[in-house]
Amino acid sequence: MSSDEPSNSEAAEQDQHKQPLVAHLIELRDRLLRILLVVLLLFAGLFAFSNDIYEFVSAPLRAALPEGSTMIATNITASFFAPLKLTFAVAIFIAVPYILSQLWGFIAPGLYSRERKMAMPILLSSIVLFYAGVAFAYYVIFPLVWLFFTSTGPLSIQMAPDITSYLEIALKLFFAFGIAFEIPIATMLLIFSGAISPKKLVSKRPYIVVGCFVVAMLLTPPDPISQCLLAVPMWLLFEAGVFFGRWIKKAPVETEAG
Template sequence: MSESENSGFIGHLIELRDRIIKALLSVLVIFLSLVYFANDIYAFVANPLVLSLPENATMIATDVTAPFFAPFKLTLFVSLFLAIPFILHQVWGFLAPGLYQHEKRMLMPILLSSIVLFYAGIAFCYFVVMPIILGFFTAVGPTMMTLSPDISSYLAFILKLFFAFGIAFEIPVAIMLLCWSGVTTTQSLRDKRPYIVVGVFVVAMFLTPPDVLSQTLLAVPMLLLFEMGIILAGIYSKKSQQQEMNNE
């Protein structure tokens, strides 16, 4: 490696370090801004469960430190979720100089779409899925049982669901990238649709709690998003072919 190549490589490493530090600082700044409201944030996230609990039932803490650490941990994850646009901006700033102009025009909408879809997945989970799941689970138990969910267990439960739905809603973006890079085609995905349907339910089984209701509520949107991704990828492929023909 020549001296100029070595200096260029070191320069990229320095830039990568600086952008990672900026991304971490963005999470820290948001966290410090929200930590005072940690209990309010937890109360907001726990509201679907509280509304589903039987009369006079409450959440409990089985660990002495749980009343402090559960809201604290949730606030940290919320800060990470809220910082995703800035984190992806740093990723884009690092990758953009090495991209061609047509690649930038392609990737910028995908980057913005990935942010919107991730938040849409979390919102869908909170406003649609959680009330259904929690209402079902709190209603099917034996009548002699007193339901008192642990705040730490509930936190682990909702974080897993938020992450699962946020990632699942990225399916259209993933399909666009796969078709754009030439790894697959829309026709190939259509031909493999039966296998993908089975695979989606298997993935939903691992991403959600071990119950059929949660798996179905995740799998069905994933299948709809898969179909949306095929349609969007098909539209983009036609536009790309037209642009190539015009260029020729």
């Protein structure tokens, strides 16, 4: 038997889990419906706290506003729909572990047993890193960015941010930092799968640094402060992924030697 062919046990796993295309689509539909149901249930439970949630998320901006300034609603329905949209987004954020578990349950049957063992720590790490990115945006980035913008404008301009505009920027930053913090996972997966080696990734570092700034430019508001505050952590997270990727590649060799 060629070394490239799967073992008997792996071939049996594949045959056991083969399903017709229609069965796969039905399973995917059922999992998507479960995800939607969980998000809607979370949204229903959080609905009564919509205004409190908006107050919490907007606290960094309100703390940076000059004395006497406040946020405004330029649309008559904005004071109702802005907290509502934020609450729905929060419901999705809370449901991220369940969403990822459903996606994992869909793809797991098609993986070999050794791949499933590796995937579970990666799944848990990706959940933790996503929430870490959102927390980093709220507790570190928001105070710096809002303080910069509220303190650099002309003295003759009265700051009165619109609640809908703030919501759009805040959600964009939450999403950008949540995804950016997944870079170590993506880097380690590339190394673990053999798609690229740590040495090649290091050799492409200049291009990756430029790519970080390009992605940050696309994901953040059009200002250099927030772009740099996203691009630099992305680069550092890439370096962390390369570091742990080297360890992952060395671990099997060290085990066999022992």
